[in-house]
Amino acid sequence: MRRSAVLVLCMVVFLQGCMAYAASAAGYMDAKIRYDKPYNEYRMQAEEINKTRQTQGLPPEPIKDFNGWFKEQPLTNNQIKVLKNFGIIKPEEVKAIKEREALRRAELKAKGGSAASVK
Numbered sequence: 139m140r141r142s143a144v145l146v147l148c149m150v151v152f153l154q155g156c157m158a159y160a161a162s163a164a165g166y167m168d169a170k171i172r173y174d175k176p177y178n179e180y181r182m183q184a185e186e187i188n189k190t191r192q193t194q195g196l197p198p199e200p201i202k203d204f205n206g207w208f209k210e211q212p213l214t215n216n217q218i219k220v221l222k223n224f225g226i227i228k229p230e231e232v233k234a235i236k237e238r239e240a241l242r243r244a245e246l247k248a249k250g251g252s253a254a255s256v257k
Contacts, residue, residue: 177204
């Protein structure tokens with residue numbers, strides 16, 4: 139009886155860590171899914187701009203990968219935390235990103251807009 143209680147306790151402790159990781163992974167995947175369409179639209183627009191630039195004899199502008207583009211998008215504090223946990227955002231970048239987001243929200247509020255992130 140005692141052995142099974144210890145086993146159950148060990149499983150509960152172990153699974154709590156797995157559940158926390160799974161919740162973080164779900165948050166990351168939710169963010170990627172939510173931003174997938176806007177990123178594809180960004181890429182298509184950037185490719186069109188680069189075609190126009192090339193016909194004008196100008197060099198193409200670089201197109202960011204998803205992670206580079208994503209770091210410039212409006213983020214909630216929860217999204218910042220999840221992205222930091224997955225190594226997409228480096229710990230030293232968190233403060234600057236939170237400050238940027240606070241400034242963005244204040245500007246939107248001053249203009250009478252909504253400070254909500256992408257839905």
